[in-house]
Amino acid sequence: MKFTILQNDLLEALQRISGVVPTRSTTPILENILFELDEEKLKITGTDLEISITTGVTPKKIEQTGSIALPARVITEMIRSLPAIPVQFELDETKRVRITTDQGYYQVAGISRNEFPDNPSLSEARSIELKNDLLRRMFSKTIFAVSSEELRPALMGVYMQIMPDEFRMVATDGHRLSKIIDSSFRFDEAGIQMIIPPKAVQIALKNLNEEGNIKLQLNQGGLCFIFDNTTLYTRLVEGEYPDYEKVIPRDNDKKMVVDRSLLMATVKRVSLFSSALTHQVRFSLSQNRLAVCSEDADIGGEAREELNVEYNDEPMELGYNAQYILDILKHVDDDKVVFTLKNPVRAAVVKPLSQKENESFMMLIMPIKLNSQEHQ
Amino acid sequence: MDMDAFYASVEQRDHSELQGKPVVIGADPKEGQGRGVVCAASYEARKYGIHSAQPISRAFRLCPHAVFMPVRMDYYVSVSRKLMEIFKRYTPLVETVSLDEAFLDLTGTLRLMGSAEETGLRIKTEIRHEQGLTASIGIAPNKLLAKIASDLKKPDGFVVVDHNRIGEFLNPLPIRRIWGVGAKIEKQLNELNIRTIGDLSRFSIEELKSRFGRHGEVLKHLSRGEDDSPVVPERNAKSISNEITFEKDESDRLCCLNILLWLSEKVAFRMRSHRIKGKTVVLKIRDCDFTTWTKHHTLVFPTDATDTIYQTVQKLFENNHSTRPIRLLGVGMTQLSRTDGDQTDLFKDDKQEKINRAMDKLKNKYGECIVLRGKTN
Numbered sequence: 001m002k003f004t005i006l007q008n009d010l011l012e013a014l015q016r017i018s019g020v021v022p023t024r025s026t027t028p029i030l031e032n033i034l035f036e037l038d039e040e041k042l043k044i045t046g047t048d049l050e051i052s053i054t055t056g057v058t059p060k061k062i063e064q065t066g067s068i069a070l071p072a073r074v075i076t077e078m079i080r081s082l083p084a085i086p087v088q089f090e091l092d093e094t095k096r097v098r099i100t101t102d103q104g105y106y107q108v109a110g111i112s113r114n115e116f117p118d119n120p121s122l123s124e125a126r127s128i129e130l131k132n133d134l135l136r137r138m139f140s141k142t143i144f145a146v147s148s149e150e151l152r153p154a155l156m157g158v159y160m161q162i163m164p165d166e167f168r169m170v171a172t173d174g175h176r177l178s179k180i181i182d183s184s185f186r187f188d189e190a191g192i193q194m195i196i197p198p199k200a201v202q203i204a205l206k207n208l209n210e211e212g213n214i215k216l217q218l219n220q221g222g223l224c225f226i227f228d229n230t231t232l233y234t235r236l237v238e239g240e241y242p243d244y245e246k247v248i249p250r251d252n253d254k255k256m257v258v259d260r261s262l263l264m265a266t267v268k269r270v271s272l273f274s275s276a277l278t279h280q281v282r283f284s285l286s287q288n289r290l291a292v293c294s295e296d297a298d299i300g301g302e303a304r305e306e307l308n309v310e311y312n313d314e315p316m317e318l319g320y321n322a323q324y325i326l327d328i329l330k331h332v333d334d335d336k337v338v339f340t341l342k343n344p345v346r347a348a349v350v351k352p353l354s355q356k357e358n359e360s361f362m363m364l365i366m367p368i369k370l371n372s373q374e375h376q
Numbered sequence: 377m378d379m380d381a382f383y384a385s386v387e388q389r390d391h392s393e394l395q396g397k398p399v400v401i402g403a404d405p406k407e408g409q410g411r412g413v414v415c416a417a418s419y420e421a422r423k424y425g426i427h428s429a430q431p432i433s434r435a436f437r438l439c440p441h442a443v444f445m446p447v448r449m450d451y452y453v454s455v456s457r458k459l460m461e462i463f464k465r466y467t468p469l470v471e472t473v474s475l476d477e478a479f480l481d482l483t484g485t486l487r488l489m490g491s492a493e494e495t496g497l498r499i500k501t502e503i504r505h506e507q508g509l510t511a512s513i514g515i516a517p518n519k520l521l522a523k524i525a526s527d528l529k530k531p532d533g534f535v536v537v538d539h540n541r542i543g544e545f546l547n548p549l550p551i552r553r554i555w556g557v558g559a560k561i562e563k564q565l566n567e568l569n570i571r572t573i574g575d576l577s578r579f580s581i582e583e584l585k586s587r588f589g590r591h592g593e594v595l596k597h598l599s600r601g602e603d604d605s606p607v608v609p610e611r612n613a614k615s616i617s618n619e620i621t622f623e624k625d626e627s628d629r630l631c632c633l634n635i636l637l638w639l640s641e642k643v644a645f646r647m648r649s650h651r652i653k654g655k656t657v658v659l660k661i662r663d664c665d666f667t668t669w670t671k672h673h674t675l676v677f678p679t680d681a682t683d684t685i686y687q688t689v690q691k692l693f694e695n696n697h698s699t700r701p702i703r704l705l706g707v708g709m710t711q712l713s714r715t716d717g718d719q720t721d722l723f724k725d726d727k728q729e730k731i732n733r734a735m736d737k738l739k740n741k742y743g744e745c746i747v748l749r750g751k752t753n
Contacts, residue, residue: 149676151687152723173676174721247722277655277678277713297714319717321677345720368717 001037001066001091005059007082013044013057014076016230019203020053021046021072032069033076034116035089039065046072047117051200054119055230066091068110078106120233122224125217126192128162134182136208138169139201141180141361144327146198147173154239157195162187170244176324177244177347177364178331184358194223195241200234207232248364249347252340256285257310257353260337263290264329266305270294271322273303280368281325283318285311285341294322318344319368328363345369377463377499378523380510380531382476383452384418387445389508394418398442400426405436405444415447419531450740455507462502466495471607479519481607493536500534520603521545524553542601547574554598558621561588561595573599589666617658617708618642625664625701632702636693639707640686641735641749647709648736653678654709657685659692662704671696674711677719682749683728685709 014033022030025048034045039062045054068091078099079087088100091110099106139158147155152174161168167185171178200223207227208214217224225232267281274280274294284291288311293304318341329337334352341348350363379385383401388394398421403412410432417426417435424439435442456475463470466489469481480499482492489495496513503511512533514525521542525535528549537545551557551565551573568587570576576584576599584592597603608614618639626632636659647653655678662668671692679685689707718729738747 147676150691151684172722174723175677175719177722242723244722275713277653277711278717278719280717321719347720347722364722366720366722368719370717 001035001068001089001097002063003037003042003059004061004063004086004088005042005057006084007079007087008084009057009059010087011076011079013042013055014079016055016207017044017046017053018072018076019199019206020048020051022048023073029069029111029115029117031072032111032116033072034067034069034113036067036113037062037065045116045119047119049117050197051203051232051234052117052119053203053230053232057229060086067113068095068097069113069116070097070108070110074108120222120235122217122219122222122233125219125224126189128187128192128216128218129213130167130216132209132212132214134167134185135214136205138167138180138182139205141331142169142171142178143198143201143205144331145171145173145176145178145363146201149173154195154237154241157197157237158201159195159241159244160193162192164188164191170241172244172364175321175366176328177248178328179244179248179362181360182358183360192218193241194218195237195239196223197234197237200225200232203232247347248362249342249349252342252346252349254313254316254341255311256290256339256341258290258307258337258339260329260332260335262307263292263337264326266292266307267322267325267329270303270305271326273301274322278368279322279324281320281322282370283320284315285309285313285318286315287311316341316344317370318348319370320365321368324365328365331363377459377478377480378512378514378526378530379459379476380512381416381418381422382456382509383416383447384421385509386452386455387448388418394443396420398424398426398439400432400435400439400442400444401447402428402435402444403432404446405432408433408436408440410436453740455509458507459503459511462499462506465502466499468609469607470609479522479607496534496536517542518601518603519605519607520555520598521601523555524549527553537601543574543577546599546601547572547577549573551576551599554595555603556591556594556598556621559623564588590668591662591666613652613712615658615708615710616643616646616652616654616712617660617706618646619660619704619706619708621662621704622702625703627699627701632693632705633690635705636689636707637682637686637749639705640689641682643707643709644680644682644685644732645736645739647680647712648732649740652712652714653680655679655711655713656709657688657692658706658708658710659689660704660706660708661693661696661698661702663698663700664703665700666703667700668704670706672710678711678713680732681728682732 025031030048036043041056042059043054043056045052085101090098095110097108097110142158146158155173159170164187167182169180204225207230215226222233222235270292271279271281271294273296275296281292281294288308289306290309291304291306295302328350332352334354336353338351338353339348344367347364347366350365384399387399399418400414400421401416402414404410412432414426414428414430414432414435416428421439421442426435426438452475463478463480467480467482467485471479482495492515496515500511500513503509510532512526512530514522514535516522516525516537517539521537525537528535549572551570552562581593581596584596588595620635656672656674659671673688673692735747
């Protein structure tokens with residue numbers, strides 16, 4: 001293997017796969033990047049066995065094809081620290097790679113291609129084509145609610161449902177839920193659903209173009225995103241996604257409308273004085289008025305702010321995790337947010353005051369049961 | 377401070393006709409057919425070989441004419457609270473070990489209250505006058521010695537350990553008096569011809585280490601009366617944990633899981649009764665050659681729920697691939713905070729919470745052994 005490539009071209013390619021390569025692994029080969037050179041292109045691959053990503057880059061000059069795995073950290077750091085100059089890679093018979101620039105040379109031991117895990121093959125895969133901007137929007141509106149709790153593995157991913165006349169995404173950790181539906185979507189075949197791990201979603205978000213389409217390939221256990229010159233493969237989360245529609249309340253009859261940025265700023269300030277372990281804040285709702293309070297019994301902190309809202313129902317005391325509230329508000333595009341409520345132990349439904357065309361976006365947040373309400 | 381035969385003494389105090397008689401608190405013996413256990417026995421009953429945790433049927437056989445009485449746990453709790461009030465007159469640093477046992481740190485009270493001996497005697501007198509009960513008190517420079525001292529002259533004991541005469545005090549005592557020395561270690565020590573604490577203290581750290589691993593070092597320190605563990609009131613506790621040493625090293629996975637469930641329940645019950653929640657679950661394992669390790673898992677949200685703690689501990693336990701028999705298991709929670717709320721969950725009904733609450737009610741009323749969790753697999 002012998003080729004010459006521009007530093008910035010290679011760095012860009014290395015950065016596309018950097019999120020996948022584990023810095024420390026019980027399988028040391030995974031700390032490497034696979035370089036594969038054919039007559040036209042250099043392909044580099046990183047994997048953690050759950051997710052693998054391969055990206056292509058065109059070298060300036062190809063002299064001899066070949067392949068080798070090289071330690072990811074040292075190669076990436078080295079290329080990053082070089083100026084934008086041509087870099088030559090040359091592999092010798094002892095599997096050593098000599099990297100030469102006009103400033104000097106660097107030599108590193110490689111590992112045979114055969115020891116690097118093979119890319120998973122997507123046999124009998126179905127293909128789906130989606131709009132880049134739609135997929136990006138749906139991912140970014142749901143990923144924040146994915147669970148990190150290993151006790152419920154099925155919730156550790158974004159649930160994607162492709163149906164004949166709508167496209168849905170849902171994520172929940174049991175404490176909050178986010179659901180977004182695009183109703184302009186049309187799909188000719190029967191429905192498909194899958195649970196995509198959040199790490200794959202993050203990498204996909206990084207690689208999705210603003211415009212155009214993306215092709216997905218799907219089989220039993222895995223999903224492949226085919227970007228312009230990059231393919232991302234991920235294993236899907238196993239298990240059955242819970243029946244989330246069943247837990248979305250339909251009869252929340254009290255409504256609070258509030259200015260999004262005002263509430264965000266208030267919650268942010270007040271929550272600084274809440275318990276660092278629970279981030280618990282208290283919402284006291286009364287006629288057109290909302291008080292947000294917190295206290296930290298462990299350090300003796302306390303805070304309270306009031307703001308104007310639209311609310312015309314009976315007074316209510318609700319407990320929430322401030323971080324969940326902030327996460328939810330962050331994902332509302334509208335200036336005004338609508339909370340629909342039932343009682344202090346029921347999920348609140350949160351929506352933007354006005355929805356985008358062909359879109360239905362809603363979030364749920366479960367309250368913290370305040371002790372004074374324990375025996376209700 | 378250790379109350380003398382606490383439950384039984386409370387009953388004898390309230391029923392003068394029981395004084396001087398063997399009294400057994402526990403399950404109904406049903407003429408020897410009962411299936412529960414003894415919770416406490418008066419000193420008169422102990423003379424017949426009756427002791428706590430014994431099957432009630434056995435106790436009945438040992439002494440059929442003893443007075444058998446049911447457990448009035450909520451009442452003992454209320455008496456225990458009154459004892460705590462007495463202690464709090466002298467120091468805020470009270471660590472309650474159980475209803476009838478507590479450590480008091482009198483370090484800072486000398487000027488205000490007089491010497492530790494004076495305070496100890498006064499506490500003893502106040503307990504007798506106000507509660508009509510006797511306590512055994514040990515006064516010493518640390519918790520280890522205080523515990524040994526309080527056990528030494530039961531009942532109604534009062535033993536002071538002079539910090540210049542620790543060796544004199546400890547050396548003649550049998551090794552069983554030391555924390556953590558049970559039947560098994562005692563046997564191993566006996567094989568080395570170690571019978572008294574003095575015998576043990578003469579062994580070098582190296583010799584003990586080669587025999588007991590890291591625990592050897594601990595034994596050496598304890599044999600010299602060295603212990604620097606602080607007196608920690610529960611509300612300031614950094615962690616809450618319970619552990620158990622098996623009588624025989626255990627290799628059976630299912631048996632270990634059952635024990636872990638039981639320990640999880642103990643820890644969760646303590647947290648719930650103090651309105652504390654924890655975020656990090658800790659599993660402690662000590663295997664047959666005294667290698668001890670702990671594994672942690674930090675939850676997303678603090679909990680006091682038995683099932684969440686147990687499921688986490690179970691996962692940690694199953695990630696442990698060592699096949700060596702286990703000597704000790706412990707379950708603990710750290711990252712504690714006092715919280716006044718429970719994060720609700722979309723997919724969990726409050727069934728578990730209701731179960732916990734119902735179990736706690738029973739335990740507060742009838743004692744911790746009244747209701748136990750079981751597993752179906």
